[in-house]
Amino acid sequence: MVVGKFWPLHKGHQLLLEAAATQVSELVVLVYANPDSATLPAAVRAGWIRELYRGDEVSEGPRIGSTPLRISALSADADGVPPDAADDATHREFVRRWLAQRGIHIDVVFSSEDYGPGFAKHLGAAHVAVDPARPQVPVSGTLVRSYPTEYAQFLHPLVAAQFGVVPPAAVPRVVLLGAESSGKSTLCAALAEALDTVWVPEYGRTLHEQKSGNLDYEDLLYIARRHVELENEAGAQAQGVIFCDTNAATTALYSYYYFHRCDPMLQAMAAVCGQRYAHTFVCAPTVPFEQDGWRGPEALRSFQHGMILMQLDYFGIPYTLVEGTVAERVAQVLGHLTISI
Incomplete structure (x- = not known):
């Protein structure tokens, strides 16, 4: 499983998703934030992931290589997403209950954040860290939201367009x-x-x-x-x-x-x-x-x-x-x- 705001989806997120997909038979992806974006809510951000990882046959559903993606966009109203400011225990328990209600068993959690090991332990899963110090992809969602033009190079053109910017090109x-x-x-x-x-x-x-x-x-x-x-x-x-x-x-x-x-x-x-x-x-x-x-x-x-x-x-x-x-x-x-x- 991978959990995140994906606000916006950037190349660091893609590295995380693609690294995870090489190690599992199915990848569960949860997208949420509270408060959420008014203009680019979780459903839109989940849509970015679905679109970037669909193939010619959209009926097959999104996948990375041969690994299918199970993507869910959660909201405070429909799913009871806790505030971002809530403590780690609240967030961990929210995800555990959400998974249990749907009969989803998680074997391993992938993250690039400090919360990852404790979060995985609460779910009874292993943890795998992917580029935690960000040497491979030095970017964060906060940086992109604050400086979209300067960090457009870390965005897929589809995502960048929704910020009204275009990633730099090597040649005209x-x-x-x-x-x-x-x-x-x-x-x-x-x-x-x-x-x-x-x-x-x-x-x-x-x-x-x-x-x-x-x-x-x-x-x-x-x-x-x-x-x-x-x-x-x-x-x-x-x-x-x-x-x-x-x-x-x-x-x-x-x-x-x-x-x-x-x-x-x-x-x-x-x-x-x-x-x-x-x-x-x-x-x-x-x-x-x-x-x-x-x-x-x-x-x-x-x-x-x-x-x-x-x-x-x-x-x-x-x-x-x-x-x-x-x-x-x-x-x-x-x-x-x-x-x-």
């Missing part, structure tokens, strides 16, 4: 947006080749094909999350700049288009796209339309293009429209980057 990121069949992928590949660097394909397309077009509502947040993770991975190989096909803002548009709603975490990721990317280019839908079996009708391109421009204006994100042949578009982008990067 340039994003290409556009309607379906507007030449984004072709242009990304051509630009990466021209600058001998890497580009990140649209992950939404990848998952769409893997699931034979049967995306669920929950997949849209997953698409945005996996896409930024792939950007981070590609950044280690990039030479001076990295080109990205699509961003979380466009994924949010598709969430509204297909499901008429959008997860707040995805909304937050969309809202920080202006900070995440050094430059935004929009591909005009003037190239010949190619129906590959996965796209909507050609008539939809004009609507999609207009929605993307409206969203960029709404978020106040400057952009450059590119048109013409692939060679002409490459020249337009590189000409702008020569001046700006």
Whole structure:
């Protein structure tokens, strides 16, 4: 078991969870605080853990490797969570009773805190300390809450977005947006080749094909999350700049288009796209339309293009429209980057 506020979930927490998961057959995770956050309550914080550790098949539930996670968000009203200021004995007994009421037996408690050994002993469990002095991940929830910008590097982009910040990138990121069949992928590949660097394909397309077009509502947040993770991975190989096909803002548009709603975490990721990317280019839908079996009708391109421009204006994100042949578009982008990067 791991118990914590996770306010917010940071890389130190992830180290703790991942270390624990390698040593158990099931990991129970309790998320709570009293008083709780009014804007990011325990249910939201538990949602971060579920999302970061879900796979392509959300029906399987969150897991780290082969270890399933049993995540519960507790509250003072529903569960009687004691105040944070209560003594250790009160907190230990609260958790013991909560587990007993649900028939959950804990073999080992993992923590990075001084309370861990006594807490585990009260539950009749062993204790394993993970990075207690924080040399591996020098951060705490208090530091992040107090200085989110300065400590954004210790947050997953999904979590950081809910604080309105973006973790620093190793190299500048340039994003290409556009309607379906507007030449984004072709242009990304051509630009990466021209600058001998890497580009990140649209992950939404990848998952769409893997699931034979049967995306669920929950997949849209997953698409945005996996896409930024792939950007981070590609950044280690990039030479001076990295080109990205699509961003979380466009994924949010598709969430509204297909499901008429959008997860707040995805909304937050969309809202920080202006900070995440050094430059935004929009591909005009003037190239010949190619129906590959996965796209909507050609008539939809004009609507999609207009929605993307409206969203960029709404978020106040400057952009450059590119048109013409692939060679002409490459020249337009590189000409702008020569001046700006």
